Amino acid sequence: MIDRLCDRAGGKDIAVVGLYCDFLAQQEQSTANMLGAILKQLASRGSILKDIQVAFQKARKEYGGRGLQPSDLVEIIKKAIKSLSRVFICIDALDECTPQHRQELLQSLREIVRVSRNIRIFLTGRPHIENEIMKSFGKVVRIPLSPARGDIESYLKMRLSRDTDPYAMDDELRADIMRVILERTSEM
Amino acid sequence: MPPGHQMATGNVNSFNVSTNHNYIVNFVTEIDTEEHQILQWLSPLEPQRRHQDVRTGRLDSIGNWALETDKFKEWSDREDGCAETLLFCCGSPGVGKTYLR
Numbered sequence: 001m002i003d004r005l006c007d008r009a010g011g012k013d014i015a016v017v018g019l020y021c022d023f024l025a026q027q028e029q030s031t032a033n034m035l036g037a038i039l040k041q042l043a044s045r046g047s048i049l050k051d052i053q054v055a056f057q058k059a060r061k062e063y064g065g066r067g068l069q070p071s072d073l074v075e076i077i078k079k080a081i082k083s084l085s086r087v088f089i090c091i092d093a094l095d096e097c098t099p100q101h102r103q104e105l106l107q108s109l110r111e112i113v114r115v116s117r118n119i120r121i122f123l124t125g126r127p128h129i130e131n132e133i134m135k136s137f138g139k140v141v142r143i144p145l146s147p148a149r150g151d152i153e154s155y156l157k158m159r160l161s162r163d164t165d166p167y168a169m170d171d172e173l174r175a176d177i178m179r180v181i182l183e184r185t186s187e188m
Numbered sequence: 189m190p191p192g193h194q195m196a197t198g199n200v201n202s203f204n205v206s207t208n209h210n211y212i213v214n215f216v217t218e219i220d221t222e223e224h225q226i227l228q229w230l231s232p233l234e235p236q237r238r239h240q241d242v243r244t245g246r247l248d249s250i251g252n253w254a255l256e257t258d259k260f261k262e263w264s265d266r267e268d269g270c271a272e273t274l275l276f277c278c279g280s281p282g283v284g285k286t287y288l289r
Binding site: 003029155 | 222223225226227229230231232233234235236238239242243247249250251253254255257259260263264267271272273274275276277278279280281283284285286288289
């Protein structure tokens with residue numbers, strides 16, 4: 001997704017920002033860290049780095065460099081976005097961060113979107129978080145994804161062609177693997 | 189000096205990479221510029237690294253049908269401000285949400 005959008009953006013005034021959530025990293029994925037990661041990817045653009053620098057120098061003097069609060073980050077992100085014609089924010093596996101962080105992140109995104117019409121947000125996750133998204137955004141366009149048979153076939157072919165033990169593989173085994181997996185996935 | 193700090197200085201010039209994808213704990217090198225310090229301070233998460241892993245394991249054609257829908261095109265291309273802001277791609281674990289290209 002990120003690559004598709006980047007290819008299309010091709011040097012225009014468009015920023016594509018990505019974030020991956022992960023069950024295994026819930027602790028580090030605080031709201032501030034997630035917003036910080038979004039801002040980091042916008043920081044290379046324009047003069048926004050100056051603002052961040054100022055905040056950094058200030059924080060350094062106060063209590064040994066404590067981090068920014070989510071509300072501060074939201075304000076800087078809003079500013080960073082102003083100079084761009086379009087910003088795509090892609091967040092993968094939103095269902096994998098804690099409900100509290102998810103809620104705060106969604107609220108922050110809502111706040112950012114409020115000031116600018118040039119933002120597009122792409123979220124992926126399991127269907128059950130849709131209600132939470134609705135709560136923050138009111139409206140959601142949903143694309144339900146299920147594995148297409150053709151997709152599974154091409155993926156299996158790719159994986160089989162990369163098999164690291166070619167001597168254990170023959171046409172019959174290859175056909176068996178394809179057949180069984182396709183059968184099972186069609187029952188999903 | 190607090191013990192935590194001692195441990196950190198003992199690790200200078202080492203690559204402390206934790207097991208999860210987004211998080212690089214203490215990536216200290218000689219090119220530790222102020223800009224790098226500031227970005228680390230903003231957030232320790234490194235989504236670009238995870239993105240590289242995703243790219244490597246991906247088959248580009250997969251899920252194209254989902255991104256050729258009108259819903260997607262409208263969301264990504266429409267510029268008159270009337271388009272919906274948020275697109276939610278949902279599905280069970282393992283259906284390939286992460287690997288859409």
